[in-house]
Amino acid sequence: MDNCIFCRIVNRAIPAKIVHEDDRVLAFEDVNAQAPVHILVIPKRHLAAVQNCQDGDQALLGHLLMTCSKVAAMKNLAESGYRIVTNTGADSGQTVFHLHLHVLGGRHMAWPPG
Ligand code: DGP
Numbered sequence: 001m002d003n004c005i006f007c008r009i010v011n012r013a014i015p016a017k018i019v020h021e022d023d024r025v026l027a028f029e030d031v032n033a034q035a036p037v038h039i040l041v042i043p044k045r046h047l048a049a050v051q052n053c054q055d056g057d058q059a060l061l062g063h064l065l066m067t068c069s070k071v072a073a074m075k076n077l078a079e080s081g082y083r084i085v086t087n088t089g090a091d092s093g094q095t096v097f098h099l100h101l102h103v104l105g106g107r108h109m110a111w112p113p114g
Helices: 005-010 056-073
Strands: 017-019 025-029 035-044 082-085 101-105
Touching: 005 017, 005 035, 017 056, 025 056, 035 056, 056 082, 056 101
Parallel strands: none
Antiparallel strands: 017 025, 025 035, 035 101, 082 101
């Protein structure tokens, strides 16, 4: 989608600090980091949010989660721990309507989130 910022990152129309890529997903540093490690993991195909996924997207959703685990390990977070977040809709604070999983780590995370 031309007007989607994350599609534009996938297409290399705008730059990002990419940390991992395969045929289905892309992982890059969040421009507005909320933790020492803050990576976004996205599908290359445009999907707005989890609630827009269909049954046929199950494998992709699993792959996104496995990619979060891989990226966390790459960033040496496997032992210390980390948080995976996906905001969905207005009340969650979602601002970019291309499905993304935040991988946050490198500091203690409070609960409940704000
Ligand atoms: P969310 O609130 O869950 O929709 O998070 C969107 C995140 O995307 C937010 O943490 C900031 C990040 N972001 C927005 N625009 C860009 C961009 O152009 N490049 C990068 N790397 N991150 C972006």
